[in-house]
Amino acid sequence: MQSSDSSSPSDTVIPGVPSDTLSPPSPSVRYYSTTPSTQSPPPTTSSSSPSLESGRVTTEYSTSSTSGPLNSSPYTSPTVDWDEGNVQGSAGSSVLSGFDRASPLEGGMTNSDSEGTPSTLDEEAVLALEGYISILLSQLPFNPSLVTGESLERASKFMMVNNGEALETAIHKTELEAVGIDGVNGDDVEEGGGRYREVQKVAGFLRGYREAEVSRVGREKVRRLLGSVVEGGAEGLDRELERMRREGEMDDDLVRFIGRNVREQEMLVAGGGSGGEGSGKLLEVLKMLNERVKVEAKSTGGTEEEEEGVKNLKLLAELLKTEERGRREIKIKKELGKGKLERYETFQLLVEDTLSYVGANRGSNMGLLDEGILEDVLGIVKEARKEIPGGKGG
Known part of the structure:
Protein backbone atom coordinates (compact mmCIF):
# COMPACT_ATOMS: atom_id res chain seq x y z
CA MET A 1 0.00 0.00 0.00
CA GLN A 2 1.40 3.34 -0.90
CA SER A 3 1.83 6.08 1.62
CA SER A 4 1.24 9.68 0.76
CA ASP A 5 4.37 11.57 -0.25
CA SER A 6 4.92 14.39 2.25
CA SER A 7 6.74 16.43 -0.38
CA SER A 8 3.86 16.21 -2.82
CA PRO A 9 1.67 19.29 -3.21
CA SER A 10 -1.40 18.91 -1.07
CA ASP A 11 -3.35 21.47 -3.02
CA THR A 12 -2.60 21.54 -6.73
CA VAL A 13 -3.85 24.69 -8.41
CA ILE A 14 -4.18 24.93 -12.17
CA PRO A 15 -5.20 28.32 -13.55
CA GLY A 16 -8.84 28.21 -14.52
CA VAL A 17 -9.49 24.81 -12.93
CA PRO A 18 -11.74 24.53 -9.84
CA SER A 19 -9.63 23.99 -6.72
CA ASP A 20 -11.89 21.25 -5.38
CA THR A 21 -11.34 19.03 -8.41
CA LEU A 22 -9.93 15.60 -7.53
CA SER A 23 -10.62 16.31 -3.88
CA PRO A 24 -10.22 13.39 -1.46
CA PRO A 25 -13.27 11.17 -0.99
CA SER A 26 -15.51 11.51 2.03
CA PRO A 27 -14.56 9.51 5.14
CA SER A 28 -17.24 6.98 4.26
CA VAL A 29 -15.43 4.47 2.05
CA VAL A 214 -6.54 1.67 -6.47
CA SER A 215 -8.66 4.83 -6.56
CA ARG A 216 -6.97 6.32 -3.50
CA VAL A 217 -3.44 5.63 -4.75
CA GLY A 218 -4.38 6.75 -8.27
CA ARG A 219 -5.73 10.03 -6.90
CA GLU A 220 -2.47 10.66 -5.02
CA LYS A 221 -0.39 9.94 -8.13
CA VAL A 222 -2.52 12.24 -10.31
CA ARG A 223 -2.14 15.02 -7.73
CA ARG A 224 1.64 14.65 -7.87
CA LEU A 225 1.61 14.67 -11.67
CA LEU A 226 -0.58 17.77 -11.81
CA GLY A 227 1.66 19.44 -9.24
CA SER A 228 4.74 18.68 -11.34
CA VAL A 229 3.08 20.33 -14.36
CA VAL A 230 2.22 23.46 -12.36
CA GLU A 231 5.66 23.76 -10.77
CA GLY A 232 7.95 22.68 -13.61
CA GLY A 233 5.93 22.55 -16.82
CA ALA A 234 6.79 19.82 -19.33
CA GLU A 235 10.24 19.25 -17.81
CA GLY A 236 8.75 18.90 -14.34
CA LEU A 237 6.29 16.33 -15.65
CA ASP A 238 9.11 14.42 -17.36
CA ARG A 239 11.06 14.26 -14.10
CA GLU A 240 8.05 13.05 -12.11
CA LEU A 241 7.15 10.42 -14.72
CA GLU A 242 10.73 9.18 -14.76
CA ARG A 243 10.76 8.97 -10.97
CA MET A 244 7.48 7.06 -10.94
CA ARG A 245 8.70 4.69 -13.64
CA ARG A 246 11.98 4.11 -11.79
CA GLU A 247 10.16 3.37 -8.51
CA GLY A 248 7.65 1.04 -10.14
CA GLU A 249 4.60 3.29 -9.75
CA MET A 250 3.58 2.95 -13.39
CA ASP A 251 1.02 0.21 -13.83
CA ASP A 252 -2.22 -0.66 -15.57
CA ASP A 253 -4.21 0.40 -12.51
CA LEU A 254 -3.00 4.00 -12.89
CA VAL A 255 -3.72 3.95 -16.64
CA ARG A 256 -7.27 2.74 -16.00
CA PHE A 257 -7.81 5.28 -13.20
CA ILE A 258 -6.78 8.25 -15.36
CA GLY A 259 -8.74 6.91 -18.33
CA ARG A 260 -11.84 6.64 -16.17
CA ASN A 261 -11.40 10.23 -14.98
CA VAL A 262 -10.99 11.40 -18.58
CA ARG A 263 -14.28 9.78 -19.56
CA GLU A 264 -16.07 11.25 -16.54
CA GLN A 265 -14.68 14.72 -17.28
CA GLU A 266 -15.73 14.40 -20.94
CA MET A 267 -19.29 13.66 -19.84
CA LEU A 268 -19.20 16.62 -17.47
CA VAL A 269 -18.00 19.01 -20.17
CA ALA A 270 -20.44 17.64 -22.76
CA GLY A 271 -23.29 18.07 -20.31
CA GLY A 272 -22.36 21.66 -19.47
CA GLY A 273 -21.30 20.85 -15.90
CA SER A 274 -20.73 23.38 -13.14
CA GLY A 275 -16.98 23.58 -13.79
CA GLY A 276 -17.41 25.81 -16.83
CA GLU A 277 -14.20 26.71 -18.64
CA GLY A 278 -12.16 25.15 -15.83
CA SER A 279 -13.64 21.73 -16.56
CA GLY A 280 -12.49 22.01 -20.16
CA LYS A 281 -8.95 22.93 -19.12
CA LEU A 282 -8.81 20.07 -16.66
CA LEU A 283 -9.99 17.69 -19.39
CA GLU A 284 -7.12 18.82 -21.63
CA VAL A 285 -4.60 18.26 -18.84
CA LEU A 286 -6.03 14.83 -17.99
CA LYS A 287 -5.93 13.76 -21.65
CA MET A 288 -2.30 14.81 -21.85
CA LEU A 289 -1.49 12.88 -18.67
CA ASN A 290 -3.39 9.88 -19.97
CA GLU A 291 -1.30 9.65 -23.13
CA ARG A 292 1.99 10.20 -21.31
CA VAL A 293 1.24 7.65 -18.60
CA LYS A 294 0.18 5.03 -21.17
CA VAL A 295 3.51 5.44 -22.96
CA GLU A 296 5.49 5.28 -19.71
CA ALA A 297 3.55 2.25 -18.48
CA LYS A 298 4.32 0.39 -21.71
CA SER A 299 8.04 1.08 -21.25
CA THR A 300 8.02 -0.61 -17.83
CA GLY A 301 8.98 -4.25 -17.93
CA GLY A 302 8.59 -4.62 -21.70
CA THR A 303 10.85 -6.39 -24.16
CA GLU A 304 13.92 -4.64 -25.55
CA GLU A 305 12.11 -4.05 -28.85
CA GLU A 306 9.08 -2.56 -27.08
CA GLU A 307 11.25 -0.27 -24.96
CA GLU A 308 13.07 0.93 -28.07
CA GLY A 309 9.74 1.72 -29.72
CA VAL A 310 8.65 3.73 -26.70
CA LYS A 311 11.95 5.65 -26.70
CA ASN A 312 11.44 6.50 -30.37
CA LEU A 313 7.92 7.77 -29.71
CA LYS A 314 9.13 9.93 -26.82
CA LEU A 315 11.96 11.35 -28.92
CA LEU A 316 9.62 12.19 -31.80
CA ALA A 317 7.20 13.89 -29.40
CA GLU A 318 10.02 16.03 -27.99
CA LEU A 319 11.25 16.97 -31.47
CA LEU A 320 7.77 18.05 -32.57
CA LYS A 321 7.68 20.48 -29.64
CA THR A 322 11.17 21.86 -30.40
CA GLU A 323 11.01 24.93 -32.63
CA GLU A 324 14.71 25.49 -33.43
CA ARG A 325 16.31 23.18 -35.97
CA GLY A 326 19.68 23.29 -34.22
CA ARG A 327 18.16 22.04 -30.97
CA ARG A 328 16.35 19.25 -32.84
CA GLU A 329 19.64 18.12 -34.35
CA ILE A 330 21.32 18.12 -30.93
CA LYS A 331 18.51 16.04 -29.41
CA ILE A 332 18.61 13.48 -32.22
CA LYS A 333 22.37 12.98 -32.01
CA LYS A 334 22.27 12.88 -28.21
CA GLU A 335 19.51 10.26 -28.11
CA LEU A 336 20.57 8.10 -31.06
CA GLY A 337 24.28 8.83 -30.64
CA LYS A 338 26.78 6.74 -32.52
CA GLY A 339 25.15 3.48 -31.55
CA LYS A 340 23.63 0.75 -33.62
CA LEU A 341 22.46 1.46 -37.13
CA GLU A 342 19.22 -0.40 -36.34
CA ARG A 343 18.16 2.34 -33.92
CA TYR A 344 18.47 4.97 -36.66
CA GLU A 345 16.57 2.75 -39.06
CA THR A 346 13.64 2.15 -36.71
CA PHE A 347 13.40 5.84 -35.84
CA GLN A 348 13.57 6.82 -39.52
CA LEU A 349 10.76 4.38 -40.30
CA LEU A 350 8.66 5.92 -37.53
CA VAL A 351 9.16 9.42 -38.95
CA GLU A 352 8.39 8.26 -42.49
CA ASP A 353 5.21 6.46 -41.35
CA THR A 354 4.12 9.57 -39.45
CA LEU A 355 4.69 11.73 -42.51
CA SER A 356 2.63 9.34 -44.62
CA TYR A 357 -0.18 9.52 -42.07
CA VAL A 358 -0.11 13.32 -42.04
CA GLY A 359 -0.10 13.41 -45.83
CA ALA A 360 -3.09 11.08 -46.05
CA ASN A 361 -5.03 13.18 -43.54
CA ARG A 362 -3.99 16.62 -44.77
CA GLY A 363 -6.68 19.16 -43.94
CA SER A 364 -7.63 17.48 -40.68
CA ASN A 365 -6.61 18.81 -37.28
CA MET A 366 -3.21 17.16 -36.77
CA GLY A 367 -2.37 19.02 -33.55
CA LEU A 368 1.38 18.69 -32.92
CA LEU A 369 1.99 16.71 -36.13
CA ASP A 370 3.62 19.54 -38.08
CA GLU A 371 4.52 18.28 -41.56
CA GLY A 372 7.36 20.78 -41.97
CA ILE A 373 9.03 19.75 -38.71
CA LEU A 374 8.62 16.07 -39.58
CA GLU A 375 10.33 16.56 -42.94
CA ASP A 376 13.16 18.45 -41.24
CA VAL A 377 13.57 15.67 -38.65
CA LEU A 378 13.70 13.08 -41.44
CA GLY A 379 16.45 15.05 -43.17
CA ILE A 380 18.49 15.31 -39.97
CA VAL A 381 18.20 11.57 -39.32
CA LYS A 382 19.31 10.70 -42.86
CA GLU A 383 22.36 12.94 -42.51
CA ALA A 384 23.22 11.54 -39.07
CA ARG A 385 22.99 7.98 -40.40
CA LYS A 386 25.88 8.67 -42.77
CA GLU A 387 28.19 8.95 -39.75
CA ILE A 388 27.32 5.38 -38.72
CA PRO A 389 29.27 2.50 -40.32
CA GLY A 390 27.10 1.04 -43.08
CA GLY A 391 24.57 3.85 -42.83
CA LYS A 392 25.29 5.75 -46.05
CA GLY A 393 22.51 3.99 -47.90
CA GLY A 394 19.76 5.64 -45.81
Whole structure:
Protein backbone atom coordinates (compact mmCIF):
# COMPACT_ATOMS: atom_id res chain seq x y z
CA MET A 1 0.00 0.00 0.00
CA GLN A 2 1.40 3.34 -0.90
CA SER A 3 1.83 6.08 1.62
CA SER A 4 1.24 9.68 0.76
CA ASP A 5 4.37 11.57 -0.25
CA SER A 6 4.92 14.39 2.25
CA SER A 7 6.74 16.43 -0.38
CA SER A 8 3.86 16.21 -2.82
CA PRO A 9 1.67 19.29 -3.21
CA SER A 10 -1.40 18.91 -1.07
CA ASP A 11 -3.35 21.47 -3.02
CA THR A 12 -2.60 21.54 -6.73
CA VAL A 13 -3.85 24.69 -8.41
CA ILE A 14 -4.18 24.93 -12.17
CA PRO A 15 -5.20 28.32 -13.55
CA GLY A 16 -8.84 28.21 -14.52
CA VAL A 17 -9.49 24.81 -12.93
CA PRO A 18 -11.74 24.53 -9.84
CA SER A 19 -9.63 23.99 -6.72
CA ASP A 20 -11.89 21.25 -5.38
CA THR A 21 -11.34 19.03 -8.41
CA LEU A 22 -9.93 15.60 -7.53
CA SER A 23 -10.62 16.31 -3.88
CA PRO A 24 -10.22 13.39 -1.46
CA PRO A 25 -13.27 11.17 -0.99
CA SER A 26 -15.51 11.51 2.03
CA PRO A 27 -14.56 9.51 5.14
CA SER A 28 -17.24 6.98 4.26
CA VAL A 29 -15.43 4.47 2.05
CA ARG A 30 -17.60 1.88 0.36
CA TYR A 31 -16.46 -1.50 -0.82
CA TYR A 32 -18.61 -3.34 -3.32
CA SER A 33 -18.91 -7.05 -3.76
CA THR A 34 -21.00 -9.00 -6.20
CA THR A 35 -22.37 -12.28 -4.91
CA PRO A 36 -24.81 -14.75 -6.51
CA SER A 37 -28.39 -13.93 -5.59
CA THR A 38 -28.80 -17.43 -4.16
CA GLN A 39 -26.38 -16.56 -1.38
CA SER A 40 -27.26 -14.73 1.78
CA PRO A 41 -25.33 -11.47 2.34
CA PRO A 42 -22.67 -11.21 5.07
CA PRO A 43 -24.09 -10.62 8.56
CA THR A 44 -23.32 -6.92 8.74
CA THR A 45 -25.11 -3.66 8.11
CA SER A 46 -25.37 -3.29 4.36
CA SER A 47 -27.72 -2.40 1.58
CA SER A 48 -28.43 -4.49 -1.49
CA SER A 49 -29.61 -3.51 -4.92
CA PRO A 50 -29.96 -5.44 -8.19
CA SER A 51 -26.99 -5.06 -10.51
CA LEU A 52 -27.08 -4.95 -14.29
CA GLU A 53 -26.22 -8.63 -14.32
CA SER A 54 -29.26 -10.83 -14.24
CA GLY A 55 -29.65 -12.91 -11.13
CA ARG A 56 -27.03 -11.08 -9.05
CA VAL A 57 -27.21 -8.72 -6.14
CA THR A 58 -24.72 -5.92 -5.46
CA THR A 59 -24.03 -5.58 -1.75
CA GLU A 60 -22.57 -2.34 -0.43
CA TYR A 61 -20.46 -2.38 2.71
CA SER A 62 -19.90 1.01 4.33
CA THR A 63 -17.11 1.91 6.73
CA SER A 64 -18.81 5.07 7.89
CA SER A 65 -20.11 3.31 10.98
CA THR A 66 -18.00 3.08 14.11
CA SER A 67 -17.52 -0.64 13.63
CA GLY A 68 -16.18 -0.39 10.09
CA PRO A 69 -13.18 -2.49 9.05
CA LEU A 70 -10.93 0.57 8.70
CA ASN A 71 -11.97 2.18 11.97
CA SER A 72 -8.93 2.44 14.23
CA SER A 73 -10.82 2.53 17.52
CA PRO A 74 -10.68 -0.65 19.65
CA TYR A 75 -13.41 -3.22 19.20
CA THR A 76 -15.23 -4.81 22.09
CA SER A 77 -15.74 -7.96 20.07
CA PRO A 78 -12.92 -10.33 19.03
CA THR A 79 -11.07 -9.19 15.93
CA VAL A 80 -9.48 -11.12 13.12
CA ASP A 81 -5.87 -9.95 13.14
CA TRP A 82 -2.80 -11.11 11.27
CA ASP A 83 -0.94 -13.07 13.93
CA GLU A 84 2.39 -14.53 12.88
CA GLY A 85 1.84 -17.44 15.19
CA ASN A 86 -1.31 -18.72 13.53
CA VAL A 87 -1.10 -17.51 9.93
CA GLN A 88 -0.02 -20.49 7.88
CA GLY A 89 0.12 -20.83 4.11
CA SER A 90 -0.94 -23.85 2.13
CA ALA A 91 2.62 -25.13 2.31
CA GLY A 92 2.60 -24.89 6.13
CA SER A 93 5.19 -22.09 6.42
CA SER A 94 4.56 -18.79 8.16
CA VAL A 95 3.01 -16.40 5.65
CA LEU A 96 4.36 -13.35 7.43
CA SER A 97 7.90 -14.40 6.51
CA GLY A 98 7.03 -13.36 2.97
CA PHE A 99 6.42 -9.75 3.98
CA ASP A 100 10.08 -8.88 4.50
CA ARG A 101 11.26 -10.66 1.37
CA ALA A 102 8.59 -9.08 -0.83
CA SER A 103 8.74 -5.59 0.67
CA PRO A 104 9.81 -4.04 -2.70
CA LEU A 105 6.27 -4.83 -3.88
CA GLU A 106 4.92 -2.04 -1.68
CA GLY A 107 2.44 0.13 -3.53
CA GLY A 108 1.61 -2.02 -6.51
CA MET A 109 5.06 -2.48 -8.02
CA THR A 110 4.89 -5.22 -10.61
CA ASN A 111 7.01 -8.33 -10.29
CA SER A 112 9.40 -7.30 -13.05
CA ASP A 113 10.47 -4.15 -11.18
CA SER A 114 12.09 -5.85 -8.18
CA GLU A 115 14.93 -8.20 -7.52
CA GLY A 116 14.23 -11.88 -7.85
CA THR A 117 12.45 -13.92 -10.45
CA PRO A 118 8.88 -12.98 -11.37
CA SER A 119 7.56 -16.41 -10.43
CA THR A 120 9.09 -16.19 -6.95
CA LEU A 121 7.60 -12.77 -6.22
CA ASP A 122 4.21 -13.79 -7.58
CA GLU A 123 4.20 -16.98 -5.55
CA GLU A 124 5.08 -15.14 -2.35
CA ALA A 125 2.25 -12.67 -2.87
CA VAL A 126 -0.23 -15.46 -3.61
CA LEU A 127 0.95 -17.44 -0.57
CA ALA A 128 0.58 -14.39 1.70
CA LEU A 129 -2.93 -13.70 0.42
CA GLU A 130 -3.95 -17.35 0.75
CA GLY A 131 -2.89 -17.20 4.38
CA TYR A 132 -4.76 -13.94 4.94
CA ILE A 133 -7.94 -15.32 3.42
CA SER A 134 -7.67 -18.41 5.63
CA ILE A 135 -7.50 -16.16 8.71
CA LEU A 136 -10.55 -14.20 7.56
CA LEU A 137 -12.34 -17.53 7.24
CA SER A 138 -11.31 -18.67 10.72
CA GLN A 139 -14.42 -17.07 12.26
CA LEU A 140 -17.59 -18.02 10.42
CA PRO A 141 -19.87 -16.62 9.22
CA PHE A 142 -17.53 -13.97 7.80
CA ASN A 143 -18.14 -10.52 9.29
CA PRO A 144 -16.33 -7.59 7.60
CA SER A 145 -16.69 -5.42 10.70
CA LEU A 146 -14.26 -7.69 12.57
CA VAL A 147 -11.41 -7.15 10.08
CA THR A 148 -8.78 -4.77 11.43
CA GLY A 149 -7.47 -1.90 9.35
CA GLU A 150 -3.89 -2.85 10.23
CA SER A 151 -4.22 -6.31 8.71
CA LEU A 152 -5.78 -4.86 5.55
CA GLU A 153 -2.92 -2.39 5.21
CA ARG A 154 -0.37 -5.18 5.51
CA ALA A 155 -2.21 -7.25 2.92
CA SER A 156 -2.87 -4.43 0.47
CA LYS A 157 0.63 -4.41 -1.04
CA PHE A 158 0.16 -8.03 -2.07
CA MET A 159 -3.29 -7.27 -3.49
CA MET A 160 -1.64 -4.78 -5.87
CA VAL A 161 0.89 -7.23 -7.31
CA ASN A 162 0.53 -7.56 -11.08
CA ASN A 163 -2.57 -5.40 -11.14
CA GLY A 164 -4.52 -7.71 -8.84
CA GLU A 165 -3.53 -11.01 -10.48
CA ALA A 166 -2.03 -12.32 -7.24
CA LEU A 167 -5.29 -11.67 -5.39
CA GLU A 168 -7.37 -13.38 -8.07
CA THR A 169 -5.06 -16.40 -8.04
CA ALA A 170 -5.29 -16.69 -4.25
CA ILE A 171 -9.08 -16.42 -4.39
CA HIS A 172 -9.31 -19.07 -7.11
CA LYS A 173 -7.13 -21.52 -5.18
CA THR A 174 -9.14 -20.94 -2.01
CA GLU A 175 -12.39 -21.49 -3.93
CA LEU A 176 -11.14 -24.84 -5.21
CA GLU A 177 -10.19 -25.87 -1.68
CA ALA A 178 -13.63 -24.81 -0.42
CA VAL A 179 -15.39 -26.91 -3.05
CA GLY A 180 -13.41 -29.92 -1.87
CA ILE A 181 -14.23 -29.22 1.78
CA ASP A 182 -17.96 -28.81 1.10
CA GLY A 183 -18.11 -31.98 -0.95
CA VAL A 184 -21.59 -33.44 -1.26
CA ASN A 185 -22.84 -31.22 1.58
CA GLY A 186 -22.80 -28.12 -0.64
CA ASP A 187 -24.26 -25.12 1.18
CA ASP A 188 -25.66 -27.16 4.06
CA VAL A 189 -23.85 -25.60 7.02
CA GLU A 190 -25.30 -28.07 9.53
CA GLU A 191 -23.76 -30.93 7.59
CA GLY A 192 -20.36 -29.23 7.30
CA GLY A 193 -20.90 -27.39 4.02
CA GLY A 194 -21.16 -23.70 3.17
CA ARG A 195 -17.42 -23.02 2.96
CA TYR A 196 -17.54 -21.92 -0.67
CA ARG A 197 -20.27 -19.39 0.11
CA GLU A 198 -18.10 -17.82 2.83
CA VAL A 199 -15.12 -17.68 0.46
CA GLN A 200 -17.28 -15.72 -1.97
CA LYS A 201 -18.09 -13.18 0.75
CA VAL A 202 -14.40 -12.73 1.61
CA ALA A 203 -13.48 -12.48 -2.08
CA GLY A 204 -16.06 -9.75 -2.66
CA PHE A 205 -14.83 -7.82 0.37
CA LEU A 206 -11.15 -7.97 -0.65
CA ARG A 207 -11.90 -7.05 -4.26
CA GLY A 208 -13.88 -4.06 -3.08
CA TYR A 209 -11.08 -3.00 -0.74
CA ARG A 210 -8.54 -3.30 -3.54
CA GLU A 211 -10.64 -1.14 -5.87
CA ALA A 212 -10.91 1.52 -3.16
CA GLU A 213 -7.13 1.41 -2.71
CA VAL A 214 -6.54 1.67 -6.47
CA SER A 215 -8.66 4.83 -6.56
CA ARG A 216 -6.97 6.32 -3.50
CA VAL A 217 -3.44 5.63 -4.75
CA GLY A 218 -4.38 6.75 -8.27
CA ARG A 219 -5.73 10.03 -6.90
CA GLU A 220 -2.47 10.66 -5.02
CA LYS A 221 -0.39 9.94 -8.13
CA VAL A 222 -2.52 12.24 -10.31
CA ARG A 223 -2.14 15.02 -7.73
CA ARG A 224 1.64 14.65 -7.87
CA LEU A 225 1.61 14.67 -11.67
CA LEU A 226 -0.58 17.77 -11.81
CA GLY A 227 1.66 19.44 -9.24
CA SER A 228 4.74 18.68 -11.34
CA VAL A 229 3.08 20.33 -14.36
CA VAL A 230 2.22 23.46 -12.36
CA GLU A 231 5.66 23.76 -10.77
CA GLY A 232 7.95 22.68 -13.61
CA GLY A 233 5.93 22.55 -16.82
CA ALA A 234 6.79 19.82 -19.33
CA GLU A 235 10.24 19.25 -17.81
CA GLY A 236 8.75 18.90 -14.34
CA LEU A 237 6.29 16.33 -15.65
CA ASP A 238 9.11 14.42 -17.36
CA ARG A 239 11.06 14.26 -14.10
CA GLU A 240 8.05 13.05 -12.11
CA LEU A 241 7.15 10.42 -14.72
CA GLU A 242 10.73 9.18 -14.76
CA ARG A 243 10.76 8.97 -10.97
CA MET A 244 7.48 7.06 -10.94
CA ARG A 245 8.70 4.69 -13.64
CA ARG A 246 11.98 4.11 -11.79
CA GLU A 247 10.16 3.37 -8.51
CA GLY A 248 7.65 1.04 -10.14
CA GLU A 249 4.60 3.29 -9.75
CA MET A 250 3.58 2.95 -13.39
CA ASP A 251 1.02 0.21 -13.83
CA ASP A 252 -2.22 -0.66 -15.57
CA ASP A 253 -4.21 0.40 -12.51
CA LEU A 254 -3.00 4.00 -12.89
CA VAL A 255 -3.72 3.95 -16.64
CA ARG A 256 -7.27 2.74 -16.00
CA PHE A 257 -7.81 5.28 -13.20
CA ILE A 258 -6.78 8.25 -15.36
CA GLY A 259 -8.74 6.91 -18.33
CA ARG A 260 -11.84 6.64 -16.17
CA ASN A 261 -11.40 10.23 -14.98
CA VAL A 262 -10.99 11.40 -18.58
CA ARG A 263 -14.28 9.78 -19.56
CA GLU A 264 -16.07 11.25 -16.54
CA GLN A 265 -14.68 14.72 -17.28
CA GLU A 266 -15.73 14.40 -20.94
CA MET A 267 -19.29 13.66 -19.84
CA LEU A 268 -19.20 16.62 -17.47
CA VAL A 269 -18.00 19.01 -20.17
CA ALA A 270 -20.44 17.64 -22.76
CA GLY A 271 -23.29 18.07 -20.31
CA GLY A 272 -22.36 21.66 -19.47
CA GLY A 273 -21.30 20.85 -15.90
CA SER A 274 -20.73 23.38 -13.14
CA GLY A 275 -16.98 23.58 -13.79
CA GLY A 276 -17.41 25.81 -16.83
CA GLU A 277 -14.20 26.71 -18.64
CA GLY A 278 -12.16 25.15 -15.83
CA SER A 279 -13.64 21.73 -16.56
CA GLY A 280 -12.49 22.01 -20.16
CA LYS A 281 -8.95 22.93 -19.12
CA LEU A 282 -8.81 20.07 -16.66
CA LEU A 283 -9.99 17.69 -19.39
CA GLU A 284 -7.12 18.82 -21.63
CA VAL A 285 -4.60 18.26 -18.84
CA LEU A 286 -6.03 14.83 -17.99
CA LYS A 287 -5.93 13.76 -21.65
CA MET A 288 -2.30 14.81 -21.85
CA LEU A 289 -1.49 12.88 -18.67
CA ASN A 290 -3.39 9.88 -19.97
CA GLU A 291 -1.30 9.65 -23.13
CA ARG A 292 1.99 10.20 -21.31
CA VAL A 293 1.24 7.65 -18.60
CA LYS A 294 0.18 5.03 -21.17
CA VAL A 295 3.51 5.44 -22.96
CA GLU A 296 5.49 5.28 -19.71
CA ALA A 297 3.55 2.25 -18.48
CA LYS A 298 4.32 0.39 -21.71
CA SER A 299 8.04 1.08 -21.25
CA THR A 300 8.02 -0.61 -17.83
CA GLY A 301 8.98 -4.25 -17.93
CA GLY A 302 8.59 -4.62 -21.70
CA THR A 303 10.85 -6.39 -24.16
CA GLU A 304 13.92 -4.64 -25.55
CA GLU A 305 12.11 -4.05 -28.85
CA GLU A 306 9.08 -2.56 -27.08
CA GLU A 307 11.25 -0.27 -24.96
CA GLU A 308 13.07 0.93 -28.07
CA GLY A 309 9.74 1.72 -29.72
CA VAL A 310 8.65 3.73 -26.70
CA LYS A 311 11.95 5.65 -26.70
CA ASN A 312 11.44 6.50 -30.37
CA LEU A 313 7.92 7.77 -29.71
CA LYS A 314 9.13 9.93 -26.82
CA LEU A 315 11.96 11.35 -28.92
CA LEU A 316 9.62 12.19 -31.80
CA ALA A 317 7.20 13.89 -29.40
CA GLU A 318 10.02 16.03 -27.99
CA LEU A 319 11.25 16.97 -31.47
CA LEU A 320 7.77 18.05 -32.57
CA LYS A 321 7.68 20.48 -29.64
CA THR A 322 11.17 21.86 -30.40
CA GLU A 323 11.01 24.93 -32.63
CA GLU A 324 14.71 25.49 -33.43
CA ARG A 325 16.31 23.18 -35.97
CA GLY A 326 19.68 23.29 -34.22
CA ARG A 327 18.16 22.04 -30.97
CA ARG A 328 16.35 19.25 -32.84
CA GLU A 329 19.64 18.12 -34.35
CA ILE A 330 21.32 18.12 -30.93
CA LYS A 331 18.51 16.04 -29.41
CA ILE A 332 18.61 13.48 -32.22
CA LYS A 333 22.37 12.98 -32.01
CA LYS A 334 22.27 12.88 -28.21
CA GLU A 335 19.51 10.26 -28.11
CA LEU A 336 20.57 8.10 -31.06
CA GLY A 337 24.28 8.83 -30.64
CA LYS A 338 26.78 6.74 -32.52
CA GLY A 339 25.15 3.48 -31.55
CA LYS A 340 23.63 0.75 -33.62
CA LEU A 341 22.46 1.46 -37.13
CA GLU A 342 19.22 -0.40 -36.34
CA ARG A 343 18.16 2.34 -33.92
CA TYR A 344 18.47 4.97 -36.66
CA GLU A 345 16.57 2.75 -39.06
CA THR A 346 13.64 2.15 -36.71
CA PHE A 347 13.40 5.84 -35.84
CA GLN A 348 13.57 6.82 -39.52
CA LEU A 349 10.76 4.38 -40.30
CA LEU A 350 8.66 5.92 -37.53
CA VAL A 351 9.16 9.42 -38.95
CA GLU A 352 8.39 8.26 -42.49
CA ASP A 353 5.21 6.46 -41.35
CA THR A 354 4.12 9.57 -39.45
CA LEU A 355 4.69 11.73 -42.51
CA SER A 356 2.63 9.34 -44.62
CA TYR A 357 -0.18 9.52 -42.07
CA VAL A 358 -0.11 13.32 -42.04
CA GLY A 359 -0.10 13.41 -45.83
CA ALA A 360 -3.09 11.08 -46.05
CA ASN A 361 -5.03 13.18 -43.54
CA ARG A 362 -3.99 16.62 -44.77
CA GLY A 363 -6.68 19.16 -43.94
CA SER A 364 -7.63 17.48 -40.68
CA ASN A 365 -6.61 18.81 -37.28
CA MET A 366 -3.21 17.16 -36.77
CA GLY A 367 -2.37 19.02 -33.55
CA LEU A 368 1.38 18.69 -32.92
CA LEU A 369 1.99 16.71 -36.13
CA ASP A 370 3.62 19.54 -38.08
CA GLU A 371 4.52 18.28 -41.56
CA GLY A 372 7.36 20.78 -41.97
CA ILE A 373 9.03 19.75 -38.71
CA LEU A 374 8.62 16.07 -39.58
CA GLU A 375 10.33 16.56 -42.94
CA ASP A 376 13.16 18.45 -41.24
CA VAL A 377 13.57 15.67 -38.65
CA LEU A 378 13.70 13.08 -41.44
CA GLY A 379 16.45 15.05 -43.17
CA ILE A 380 18.49 15.31 -39.97
CA VAL A 381 18.20 11.57 -39.32
CA LYS A 382 19.31 10.70 -42.86
CA GLU A 383 22.36 12.94 -42.51
CA ALA A 384 23.22 11.54 -39.07
CA ARG A 385 22.99 7.98 -40.40
CA LYS A 386 25.88 8.67 -42.77
CA GLU A 387 28.19 8.95 -39.75
CA ILE A 388 27.32 5.38 -38.72
CA PRO A 389 29.27 2.50 -40.32
CA GLY A 390 27.10 1.04 -43.08
CA GLY A 391 24.57 3.85 -42.83
CA LYS A 392 25.29 5.75 -46.05
CA GLY A 393 22.51 3.99 -47.90
CA GLY A 394 19.76 5.64 -45.81
